Amino acid sequence: MSSEISVAKNLDEVEKSSQLETYDNKLGLESLDTSDGDAALQLVGAQATMHFSEEYNRKLRRKLDLVIPTISAAVYFSQYLDKTSLNYARRVLFRSDVGIMGLPINYNLVSMAFYLGYLFWEFPTVYISQKLRLAKYLGGNIVVWGIILMLHASTSNFGAFFALRFLLGMCESCVTPCLILIISMFYKKDEQAQRISWFYIMNGLTQVFGGFIAYGISFYNGNALPPYKIIYILLGALAIIVGIVVLIWLPDSPVNASMLTKEERIAALERVRDDQGGTENKKFKKDQVIEALTDPRTWLVVLSTILTSIPNGALSNFSNIIVKSFGYTSKQTLILSTPGGVVGSAMVIFCGWYSDKKNERMIPIVFALVPTIVGAAILIGMNGSSNKGVLLFAVYIIGTFGSALSTIYAYNASNTSGHTKKVTINAMTMATFSIGNIIGTEIFQPKDAPAYIPGKTAIMVLLIVQLFISYLLRWINIRLNRKRKAQLTELKERQGWTDEDVQHERERHAFADLTDRQNIFFVYTC
Incomplete structure (x- = not known):
């Protein structure tokens, strides 16, 4: 046992001891029912019995950082490339000679x-993941969607292509809920926003990477495969590799992390423990x-x-089209779209840092929305410039x-x-994310080309409303x-109670799988 650790008493002895019951009687409290508590109770019990130095915890956090955010970033990198591959393949994909009929509306439909x-699949997937090993379920889905993405290269039929995109969405629906749960289990509240930003930054970086890859492939003049098929084969293979990495190395929870x-x-x-957020619980609880x-x-x-998702659905699929409308060629558009990914990534890192540094969640959202509102206003006001x-x-x-997302x-x-409340809210958030993106694919209509003024106006108005919602959530x-x-x-x-008594109760409540409403020791982050 490390010399940096002082052990109060052996865990088994603590669980069997009658001292906790005597202590509860002293406080005049009813016994806290932990029979349906988190899996963490099996390892650490209801009361903290081991104390670790700050230096030990810093070294542990660095060890976690080398694995969890890194693999999570690889997952998000692959997911966002796969999700937006249609944007890069579009230049070739919707020609009549590949059998998609050449109608612009088909792009909206397959998007x-x-x-x-x-x-x-959002609600089924989060509840299936609750019953299974979280990272293993995620890794399995990634391997499957990699195969599905490669199959995109096997068809030029609109119906088959639509079905493959549908299946791809099903498989990728588990990604964000699983990663959020893993981050929340391993990291303290004032560390979570930064770690989430470390993998979410991939949304911007893939815009850069994907643009250059698509640009390079656009010069391919061979007859063996059309360029769009090369894109799908490469990205599908990358997803399979990432899925295997997740299956082998990403931990499911602190309770069974083989890397520790x-x-x-x-x-x-x-x-x-003191954050009162809990870890994982395999039991579905209707009351939660x-x-x-x-x-x-929640609402x-x-x-x-x-x-926020309506603009995301619009811009993730149509950003290249907007740039091209300024008078650039298709190849120029692929390159000129990439700086936007750098700017977006920089904002993600800044907001994640600020969010944890200041213990804020809503103010960083305001920082993220204002430039977008200004940008949309410029595009509307300078239309035709x-x-x-x-x-x-x-x-x-x-x-x-x-x-902001x-x-x-x-x-x-x-x-x-x-835990059940967590997965429910995560599912509702991601289901809403998909609804917003579905709507977003339709706000840039072909009849509004090339300026798409209604779509740009919608983005500006929606995000102005979001500013007020952010302040309302913070106030609540x-x-x-x-x-x-x-x-x-x-x-x-x-x-x-003395301060020691309060801390005792706070520790007991931490892994009892209580909701934030039920747990009086839970503190909300604004």
């Missing part, structure tokens, strides 16, 4: 197919679903997600809104407790924290 599959020693697994759990559905904050998160530099600048800053994910991770959480603090002070005085 929508992905999100239809995503929506259809038993001592490190205990330390990982003790690091997050009901609480999620009756919590007003504000849902509204926030759809307001010959000043391509200003128009490109507007396109580049319009992509900053993407970090990553901060919403961090909000869910930091502000929800109770501040109010809940004040109310909870008053309740805890009153309980402490009524019971005659």
